[in-house]
Amino acid sequence: MKFLRAIFGNKAPEREEAEVVKSEIVKLGRVAFVNSVVELNTWVAGRGKARVVNHWATWCEPCVAELEYLAAMHAKFGARVDFVGISWERFTDARDEAEVRAAIENVYNTFKLTYDTAVAPADAEAVLFGLGLKERVIPQTYVYDGAGNCIFYHCGGVEDGEARERFERSLFVVTGGA
Numbered sequence: 001m002k003f004l005r006a007i008f009g010n011k012a013p014e015r016e017e018a019e020v021v022k023s024e025i026v027k028l029g030r031v032a033f034v035n036s037v038v039e040l041n042t043w044v045a046g047r048g049k050a051r052v053v054n055h056w057a058t059w060c061e062p063c064v065a066e067l068e069y070l071a072a073m074h075a076k077f078g079a080r081v082d083f084v085g086i087s088w089e090r091f092t093d094a095r096d097e098a099e100v101r102a103a104i105e106n107v108y109n110t111f112k113l114t115y116d117t118a119v120a121p122a123d124a125e126a127v128l129f130g131l132g133l134k135e136r137v138i139p140q141t142y143v144y145d146g147a148g149n150c151i152f153y154h155c156g157g158v159e160d161g162e163a164r165e166r167f168e169r170s171l172f173v174v175t176g177g178a
Helices: 002-011 037-045 061-077 097-111 124-130 161-174
Strands: 026-028 031-033 051-056 082-087 116-119 140-144 150-155
Touching: 031 097, 037 051, 037 082, 037 124, 051 061, 061 082, 061 097, 061 161, 097 116, 140 161, 150 161
Parallel strands: 031 116, 051 082, 082 116
Antiparallel strands: 026 031, 051 140, 140 150
């Protein structure tokens, strides 16, 4: 619920606490296939460290367009801020895990990305509600401080203009200006 409060403030949607069911996260290399929203929340939540969470997909042109910039920001801030991608690949396409993994790895190799991506479960509505996302489109980028508070949100690419300025300012804030 803390994550939802970070997104919605004290107006977080009422719901019963989900039963935590342990299941295996399939991870090979930089890509993990996550099979429940509970597991996905563990990727987003962070553990006392600031975190950038970027929602994207290989089939989303604006998402791919911002990856070179995100790779540069990860290189600059990655020692002090965790970066994680949340892929929406399974929302719209029927490729098997091997094909999805290959597509993500291809994009990662092209842009020399080094942070992990969790491939969200195929149930888009559960993911959108469970993570408290503000929009049903990608790219979306969030910056959370070490306490889990959302201090930056942008729907659309963060590589240009005012979004870039706000994003970089939020990274300076969560790293203490370093």
